[in-house]
Amino acid sequence: MTPQLDEYLEAEIQRLLTEHGAIAEQGITLQRREHLLVLGGEVESAQRRDEICRQIAAHFPDVEIACDIGIVRAAAPSEVEEIS
Numbered sequence: 001m002t003p004q005l006d007e008y009l010e011a012e013i014q015r016l017l018t019e020h021g022a023i024a025e026q027g028i029t030l031q032r033r034e035h036l037l038v039l040g041g042e043v044e045s046a047q048r049r050d051e052i053c054r055q056i057a058a059h060f061p062d063v064e065i066a067c068d069i070g071i072v073r074a075a076a077p078s079e080v081e082e083i084s
Helices: 007-019 046-059
Strands: 029-033 035-044 065-073
Touching: 007 029, 007 035, 007 046, 007 065, 035 046
Parallel strands: 035 065
Antiparallel strands: 029 035
């Protein structure tokens, strides 16, 4: 049986996102689209994004999830900024 995508399921997933030791992420958004739940936001690496999506899928195997989490490019500047 597929669970209904409602505010209770959304709250459970948000709780997992913030309280699970391997995730501990507050910047992930959830958007319900009919039978699909879309994870959004930005994280610092592809590995982190993949771990978040893997954990959600493992804890909620009956929920169809689309992982639309972007990667923040936070590298050090490659050039010196000149101020005039």
